[in-house]
Amino acid sequence: MATTTAPAREARTGPPSILLKTVMAVTGLVGIAYLLIHMYGNLMILVGPEAFDEYAHHIRTFGEPMLPEKGLLWIIRVALLASLVLHVWAAATMWRRANAARSQRYVMTRRGYGNFYAKAMRWGGLAILTFIIFHVLHFTTQTVTIGEAHASPAARVLDTFSHWWGVLIYLAAMIFLGLHLLHGFWGGGHDDGAELLAQARRADPVRLHPGDHHHRGGLHDPAVRHPVRASRLRTADL
Numbered sequence: 115m116a117t118t119t120a121p122a123r124e125a126r127t128g129p130p131s132i133l134l135k136t137v138m139a140v141t142g143l144v145g146i147a148y149l150l151i152h153m154y155g156n157l158m159i160l161v162g163p164e165a166f167d168e169y170a171h172h173i174r175t176f177g178e179p180m181l182p183e184k185g186l187l188w189i190i191r192v193a194l195l196a197s198l199v200l201h202v203w204a205a206a207t208m209w210r211r212a213n214a215a216r217s218q219r220y221v222m223t224r225r226g227y228g229n230f231y232a233k234a235m236r237w238g239g240l241a242i243l244t245f246i247i248f249h250v251l252h253f254t255t256q257t258v259t260i261g262e263a264h265a266s267p268a269a270r271v272l273d274t275f276s277h278w279w280g281v282l283i284y285l286a287a288m289i290f291l292g293l294h295l296l297h298g299f300w301g302g303g304h305d306d307g308a309e310l311l312a313q314a315r316r317a318d319p320v321r322l323h324p325g326d327h328h329h330r331g332g333l334h335d336p337a338v339r340h341p342v343r344a345s346r347l348r349t350a351d352l
């Protein structure tokens with residue numbers, strides 16, 4: 115009779131990981147769409163302060179009189195906030211789930227790019243979240259000022275970027291954001307559950323369950339290309 119010393123697999127609670135990943139991808143794409151439009155608006159500063167202020171004014175009066183003043187702006191704000199909350203919620207749920215899976219079952223430490231990647235996404239994501247809060251306090255509510263207070267949005271931007279530490283804050287945020295997007299796309303393209311499952315099954319077509327790790331072709335066999343990823347998939351997704 116077959117026996118196993120592995121702990122019984124508990125029923126996973128909460129939404130399936132594939133749903134969380136889909137939520138992350140869709141809300142991430144909403145964020146990217148916003149950033150592209152935002153960058154287009156910000157580049158108006160190169161045309162001149164008047165062009166920038168006109169754009170800032172236009173976005174507040176867009177759609178009038180069908181929409182009230184700032185109507186479009188509020189639609190964008192609500193959509194962005196909802197996307198951000200969902201993105202952070204899905205990330206935090208997956209983070210907790212990965213930690214729980216690791217403390218119960220992992221016998222190997224994740225090393226190399228995969229581990230760096232996961233950490234960069236989490237801590238980089240928190241840094242970007244902090245930046246967004248600061249950024250809204252700075253340019254939208256103007257609770258925080260860099261330089262003087264100005265009525266014109268263009269003057270606020272120009273004053274900010276005439277201070278080296280203002281440049282530093284925004285430069286650091288752009289670097290974090292660039293890495294986040296790079297890793298986000300890399301992860302989205304490569305850390306695909308179906309691909310990993312197929313890989314794990316190819317490596318161990320006979321059996322793929324806890325307690326069955328050590329035979330030839332099993333999950334700990336060096337012939338298996340991604341044993342850690344496969345075991346994570348097994349605990350989190352199957």
Ligand code: HEM
Pocket residue numbers: 152156170187191194242246249250253254267271284287291
């Ligand atoms: C060098 C980079 C950036 C510059 C110069 C910049 C500039 C600005 C300015 C001037 C505003 C206020 C617009 C207005 O009052 O009409 C604003 C708002 C905003 N920005 Fe940025 N931004 C930058 C990067 C970012 C990034 C990376 C994000 C997100 C990750 C972001 C998200 C937002 C959000 C959410 C608002 C609030 C929109 C609102 O509700 O009014 N920005 N930005």
